[in-house]
Amino acid sequence: MHNSSPGYAVVDLETTGLRPSRHDRIIEIGIVHLDAAGQITGEWSTLVNPGRDLGPQHVHGINAADVRHAPTFDDIAATLATLLHGRVPVAHNLPFDLGFLSYEFQRLGVVAPLRHDLGVCTMAEAVRFLPHAPRNLAGCCAVADIPLEGHHDALVDARAAAGLLRHYLALAGTAHPWHPLLATAARTSWPTLPGTGTPWVRRGVSTERDSHFLARILDRLPRVPQPVMADSYLALLDRALLDQHISAAEADALVQLAVDLGLTRTDVERLHHDYLTALAHAALADGIVTTSERRELDLVATLLGLPGESVDRALTRATREHPSMPSRFKLATGDLVVFTGEMDGGRETWEALARQAGYVPHPNITKKVRLLVAADPDTLSGKARKARAYGIPIVTPDAFNGMLL
Template structure:
């Protein structure tokens, strides 16, 4: 995309919070380029890996599964600088966006020029061009009859702010309210920031790239099953299935372990069937399989990529499990340390109190003594989540932890294996 030409660069950012001084970071950038008359000449957008948790995901709707594929700000700094160079920066609440951009560029070692003096804030300018409009982007767009479908997507919001600027230019015609800043912006000196070959990443990328982990295993000749290789794989399955969800990071961990153990796709499928059979054996231990236990088995079979008849076959099997370790599992005990990370509904303090009431001990940081990490997003890239994965500490969602707390135990199938499904 051409850059450095006279005109406007309309910016929108999604961030982990409100202030860089609180260590908040950019998680998405949207840029729409306009010529001096307000006509669109290009656009660019990408998710950004903030290398921490994602903050208020209920607002921006960005998932860690997507962001894990995204470049860091350092990797996009050169491309973004190329888009902004020579142009008037525009944003709805420009001070907010420029504060984050200055902070992020400074972290890379590049001090960008002071852009506030040559910028245009569509929120501030609304007082002149839309005096009856609310200050919000949605409110201004409603008054100006500009569609805004998908608010809090950086590119969608940048397009809306660009349409607002174009609306202001039409209202001011034939005058050009910002002719002076167009000239000033083109004269600013920018540091030389090299571009990388990193491609932009948009939302939804995980659905395109993260196929079921079984399909990503090598399709080589299977080997005879043995306990030495089965036990660690079953142990990881115990942790992965604890919250009825296989996150992208957990899928990667299963693939990495399978490669380490020299397991082929056929090996993994066989172990999955043995794992399911062990759970079915535990469910039948008292002579009855309840509807809740059947739902549990169906869910595990689906998560492990087994066919719809796998549960029937597992329940029909007699005798003890081939690998007894598969019927064991993770279990919290009173006094165990539990850590929380990310922004959770009700606040982290509420969840820590719930842990205390269940007999567990909330802890501030991940150590090898911690038994469980509760994360707002199980693919979180927070320092706590990264350390938990390195230590092999299970990571579960708040909903899963709530089921553990309510039931008084974290496991379900009569033998303390998997959490019972929500009703």
């Protein structure tokens, strides 16, 4: 998207919270360009890696698996400066968006010429143009008959705010209220920033980019892995499957360990079959495989990229032999458990459940912590980064709840 003529830059942000002064960060930016007459001339958007947890994910719907592919604000600062240069900034709640953008630029030592008195706030202008509308974006769009599908996607919301601006311009007619702002924006200079050429990233990128982790392990000549290597891989696999889910970060760790151990894809496939057989043996310990146990076996086979008949083969094999596997992870009374991210019911509720089960909630990650419970297992929080470095399992609240039963 090019900045070839004066006009407006309609901006919307998704953030980790409401206050940059409390270390909240931008995690998605959407920008729509309009010319002076209100015609859309281009748009741009990207997720932004904030280097921390993502805050209320139930609101913005952004997951860490996508954000880990995204550029940092530093990576896109030059692009943003180009997109905003010479244009009147517009947003629904302009002080909020400009406050976050200014803060992010300040973190880079850059003073951005962003002033809300030199921009257009479509929420504030609704008092004049939509006097009976609710002030939120959805309410204004409903009254102005502007589509808003996919609310809390930054580009979707920027398009909606752009629609409101066009609606206001149409109502204003020849009495264009913001001509002076256009002239001021054209005269305003922006600092020149070095560009990194980092590509933008949209939601859903993890699904597009991440093949099954097994396919990322090189297939060399098959060989039998040494027992110590097999044990190390199986132990990590067991930790990854504590919550019956393999997060993007856990998949990366499994691939890296396989590479470090010199395991081929054939080796890893064999270990996956061994792991499934060990689970089948445990399910058969009481002489019957329940519906829930079969469901778990089928799920694990799917997560490990094994064919559909693998579970039946594992059950047959388990009746003939006793597979060996490192002891499975299990919490014990007095174990330290850390919580991170915004969870249903609040973190205090989950900490209380941990205490009732005999575990000890801990505020920070240390080498003595046994488990990290995260709202998003791919979270980018400092706690999660340290847990991964220490080899501490990370599970979802639902998985932790299952461990309490």
